[in-house]
Every structure is written in C-alpha cells, then in structure tokens.
Amino acid sequence: MTARLADIAAQAGVSKATVSRVLNGARGVATDTRASVLSALDVLGYERPLRLRQRRADLVGLITPELDNPIFPAFAQVIGQALTRQGYTPVLATQTPGGSTEDELSEMLVSRGVSGIIFVSGLHADTTADTQRYDRLRAQEVPFVLINGFSSKITAPFVSPDDRAAMRLAVTHLTELGHTRIGLALGPERFVPVQRKIEGFQAGMREQLGLSAEESRELVRHSLYTLEGGQAAAAALIGEGSTAVVCASDMMALGAVRAARQQALDVPKDVSVIGFDDSPLIAFTDPPLTTIRQPVRSMGQVAVNALLEEIAGTPAPHTEFVFLPELVVRGSTASGPQGQQRSAARR
Helix, strand or coil, rough: CHHHHHHHCCCCCCCCCHHHHCCCCCCCCHHHHHHHHHHHHHHHCCCCCCHCCCCCEEEHHHHHHHHCCHHHHHHHHHHHHHHHHHHCCCCCCCCCCCCCCHHHHHHHHHHHHCCCCCCCCCCCCCCCCCCEEEEEHHCCCCCEEEEEECCCCCCCCEECHHHHHHHHHHHHHHHCCCCCCEEEEEEECCCHHHHHHHHHHHHHHHHHHCHHHHHHHCCCEEECCCHHHHHHHHHHHHCCCCCCCEEEEHHHHHHHHHHHCCCCCCCCCCCCCCCCCCCCCCCCCCCCCEECCHHHHHHHHHHHHHHHHHHHHCCCCCCCEEEECCCEEECCCCCCCHHHHHHHHHH
C-alpha cells in the first residue's frame, strides 16, 4: 500500500498524505489536486474506489420488490415519467424469488454510476432488517429516498400513505353499513405499514364499536401479500363469523372474494370486502372492488423531487412525507346484518 501511495503521489505531483485523503474521500482537498490524483490512478491502472467513480448524472435507480402486484408497476410508471420530465433516465431493478436481493441490486446500480436511488417497499420497511446497508449507501454519498415504510434509524427522506387513517376510513365505512364483526387481513407483522394498519384498525374499532385493543386484535390475521395469502386469511376470518374483511392490498382482497365464494357466500350480499391501493384495473373486477386509494402519483412526484434536491446538493428534509388516502366505494361492500335489520325496520 505504501508503494502504491508513493507511485500515485509521484505521478500526481503531490504528497502521499494528500493521496490518502483523496482516496478516503476527505473534504478540504482542492478540486485540481483531487483531479490530479484521480488521473494518476487511471494512468497507473489502479481501480478507483467505488465512492470516487464518476457518476452518470442522467441515471436514477428504482428498486421494487416485484412487479406481480400492480401497485409496483404503477409506482414505476409515475416515478419514471417524473424523472424523464426532469431529464433523467430511470433504471428499474426488480427483485424476484430466488433472484437478486435488494443489496445486490443496490450494488449493481451504484457500480453503474447512478446519481441516486428510490426504494419502494424495501427492507427499510422491515423492522427486523439491518439498517446499516443504508448507512453504507450514505457513506458512498449516493442520495436515496424510501417509499412505504419508516425507520428513525435511517437518515433519508421517506414517503408514505397514512396507513392508520386508511384503516379508520375502512372501519367507519363498514360500521356505517351495519357491520359489527370486521376482520383485517394483512402481511407479516414485522413490516412498519402492517403495524400502522393494525393501530389504525384498533383505533377505528374502538371509536366505532367500543372494542378494546385486545378484542379487535383477535380479528386480525397475518398472511402473504398475494391472492392466495388473502384467500387464506379471509377464509379464517369468515369462518369465525366476520361479515366484512379489510385487506392490506387489492391482491389480498381478490383472494378474500374467492374465499367467500368458496364458502358459497356472495360478495357483497353476505360478505363485504375492502382492498388497499386502488391498483390499475381494480375497478373492473367482479364485483368492482371498494378500496383505499394510495395516492401513487403524488407520492411518486414528491419522492422524485426529494431525490433531485439531494442530488443537487440541497438535502431534502430527513423526515417522512405522509399522504392522506381516499376511500373509493364500489360494488364489493354493502349493508351488513345490522344495516339490513335497520333497512327492514324502516320498510
């Protein structure tokens, strides 16, 4: 290493201490001096440290967990369009079962010189995941923004829907229809959005029906964010007497509809179902799905704006931008037992 530093120092016409400072990314080195050292590395055939490699100013990485769930292509489209309008080229990197991990995709994007990365529903949302991966990215001076999921341990801008408010909207809608036995189907509890949805569900059940946190917790079932996962969770809830099921994704909600039909029940006559996301084409299912709309366009635009501010050297607030969701009522919810009794009494 000493010989290497000496060679680089001699080629650049600077001291070994200056070479060391440049290689370690230290501040306070004159621009011309830094350029001389980097040129010396290239001339002598040494590979530049990752943090010192020239970045492609027009490339921005976008990492999503999958593309099977239509909400992720929706985010990719909105973010891609917003980046293109600003003169950037989005580079989509998607995880697949048994394929590349988030860490591997991040390393690939950094090695290709992206100016920044946007993560959608990544490991930042997993409370059991090691957050040091984001510290390393920050140390490499690669700006990034995180969508869906918050961690106080990570220094970055976050963009999220208000999951608590979403569940309160769903519970209020269903109780107004006369439902008193409402189930909640969602993903593994280690994820921040799941924890927040449970909190909102419990608050809504307390406000609308007077249930304690323990009583409403008994109406929660964890599964996978897939059609099959929603089917399994909803089947258990319906089997235990739930007349309505709130799901943490539209895919899970379609599984809930299937579960009801497998028990010879009609949606929404016998069981009401609410999804989450308002994914593309979800309005054309049978029945059209009542859902909580995640404001994808607004969230995606703010994520891009925050990232571009970071890239420009004006750091965005390292806080969470929270967006209010919207209840979209369609054909998968209808009067529950209490609502039907009130309607019959009026007749």
